[in-house]
Amino acid sequence: MFQDKTLVCKDCGKEFVFTAGEQEFYAEKGFQNEPVRCKDCRTSRKTTRSSEREMFDAVCAECGAPTKIPFQPRNDRPVYCSACFQNHKSR
Numbered sequence: 001m002f003q004d005k006t007l008v009c010k011d012c013g014k015e016f017v018f019t020a021g022e023q024e025f026y027a028e029k030g031f032q033n034e035p036v037r038c039k040d041c042r043t044s045r046k047t048t049r050s051s052e053r054e055m056f057d058a059v060c061a062e063c064g065a066p067t068k069i070p071f072q073p074r075n076d077r078p079v080y081c082s083a084c085f086q087n088h089k090s091r
Contacts, residue, residue: 001024002020004018005023007035009041011038012040014038016038022035054070055070056071059079060079060080060084061078061079061084062078062084063083067081
């Protein structure tokens, strides 16, 4: 049903392959648009965007360690450091 397609990255102008598997994934998720950036440019863009993200100081509700989080903490919800968050997530 799906076949590999060659697309051109809008950032670097290089050709990249939009594989049949990726097309199937996009269809399953209901995505309407094909990707416009190659993998390298997508990764670079994500890195740039995440480094520009405002971080907020917080104190871990479990161990009391100071931590930084990418959202404004609220008093009605606990905030966890990375280690404690992973422990809660795996439970």
